[in-house]
Amino acid sequence: MMDWLWHDGHLSWPLFAVLVYTSLIILGADLVWRTTSGSTRKLALWVASVWLLGVVSIYGLAVF
Amino acid sequence: MILLIQILVLGVLAVALTQWLRHLPYPSPLVRPLLPSRQRWPELQIREWLETTRFHSGYLRFFYRDPPRVLPADDGIIAPADGLVTSYEARAGVRYIVIALSFWDMHVQRSPLDGRVTNVTPSGDAHMDGEGRDFAFLRDKYCPVQTRIALETDIGPVAIRLITSVAARRIETWVHAGEQIRRGQRVGRILLGSTVVLEVPDEYVCTCELGSHVRAGETILAAKASV
Numbered sequence: 210m211m212d213w214l215w216h217d218g219h220l221s222w223p224l225f226a227v228l229v230y231t232s233l234i235i236l237g238a239d240l241v242w243r244t245t246s247g248s249t250r251k252l253a254l255w256v257a258s259v260w261l262l263g264v265v266s267i268y269g270l271a272v273f
Numbered sequence: 274m275i276l277l278i279q280i281l282v283l284g285v286l287a288v289a290l291t292q293w294l295r296h297l298p299y300p301s302p303l304v305r306p307l308l309p310s311r312q313r314w315p316e317l318q319i320r321e322w323l324e325t326t327r328f329h330s331g332y333l334r335f336f337y338r339d340p341p342r343v344l345p346a347d348d349g350i351i352a353p354a355d356g357l358v359t360s361y362e363a364r365a366g367v368r369y370i371v372i373a374l375s376f377w378d379m380h381v382q383r384s385p386l387d388g389r390v391t392n393v394t395p396s397g398d399a400h401m402d403g404e405g406r407d408f409a410f411l412r413d414k415y416c417p418v419q420t421r422i423a424l425e426t427d428i429g430p431v432a433i434r435l436i437t438s439v440a441a442r443r444i445e446t447w448v449h450a451g452e453q454i455r456r457g458q459r460v461g462r463i464l465l466g467s468t469v470v471l472e473v474p475d476e477y478v479c480t481c482e483l484g485s486h487v488r489a490g491e492t493i494l495a496a497k498a499s500v
Contacts, residue, residue, distance in 0.1 A: 219276035225283075232286040239293060240304055243312045 223271035227264055234260045310335065310377040319376045323465065336465070339381045342490035344457045350385045350477065350495040351457060352487035353433045354378075354469035358494075361479035370471040370479050370494060372487060374463070382435060382469055383490040384458045388426035390448045395420045420444045422460055428477065428497075434470040435463050457490040471495070 213221055220228075238256040242249065292301040299318045300308055314332050322328045328336075345351065355378040360371045374380060396419055419436040435444045443464035448454055463469070477495045481487055487494055 220279050225279050228283060229286060232290055236289055236293060236304070239301075240307065243300060243304070243308055 223267055226267045230263050230267065231260065314376065316376060336380065338379055340379065342457060345491060345493055347493060349493040350473060352489055352492040352494040353382045353385050353471050354489045356487065358479065358481045358483055358485055358487060363475040366475050367472050368475045368477055372469045374467055374469065379489065381462045381489065382433060382460050384454045384456055384460050385471055386426045386431060387456045388424035388431065388454060390422060390450050390452045390454060391425050392423040392450055393420065393446050393448065420446055422446060422448060429474045432472040433460060435461055436468040436470065437463050
């Protein structure tokens with residue numbers, strides 16, 4: 210379990226990647242929300258899906 | 274070393290997220306430069322500033338902008354202000370072309386024609402002035418504060434009314450009676466104001482459609498009606 214949080218004296222790469230990815234998704238979604246006129250609900254659904262897909266991909270890359 | 278880089282990257286992102294959270298629902302300062310003016314300064318936020326009279330310095334810089342304008346090659350009466358044409362009714366020999374300015378329009382007004390300033394008349398500064406309240410462009414406003422700049426031109430008497438509400442009530446005029454002014458010359462500025470009315474003889478018609486956006490000093494706004 211510790212390997213997922215801490216590895217070789219620094220944050221584990223998957224955890225680091227998820228933190229960076231999540232922050233960028235939030236900031237990017239805010240920008241898209243402000244510049245497009247579509248439904249907020251639809252956008253939130255898209256963002257959640259893209260975020261989940263990204264996190265699963267990071268997990269997949271870390272495991273295999 | 275790797276840990277240091279990770280902390281640095283996460284630190285930058287933490288600052289960006291904190292700024293984002295602090296300014297919600299309005300844009301954070303990091304995102305603002307990337308947005309078009311209407312999204313950069315949302316109307317709701319500007320209205321909040323109007324109540325507190327504490328404006329963001331970036332918005333004020335944006336509001337006070339005074340870009341140069343290129344006069345059109347064609348002769349004609351040019352728009353005195355940036356904004357939307359909302360009406361062009363004629364009464365008693367005068368056509369009133371109303372331009373509504375938004376919070377994002379440039380607020381410096383320009384002369385529509387060459388001419389001589391005959392009068393600069395401020396009114397309604399303290400309370401409801403009552404003058405001309407039967408006009409649609411004044412009826413919608415609470416206690417309109419206005420300055421009317423009258424010009425003597427080759428086509429006859431022309432006037433520009435700079436109108437604002439009693440809440441904003443600040444109008445600057447940069448010309449005085451007796452002064453000879455050129456077409457496109459800056460004549461004044463409404464500070465956080467809202468409406469400019471161009472008065473021309475009624476044989477001149479508005480060449481722009483209702484709802485179209487015009488630019489001060491650049492758009493031909495009126496021309497003599499063809500018989």
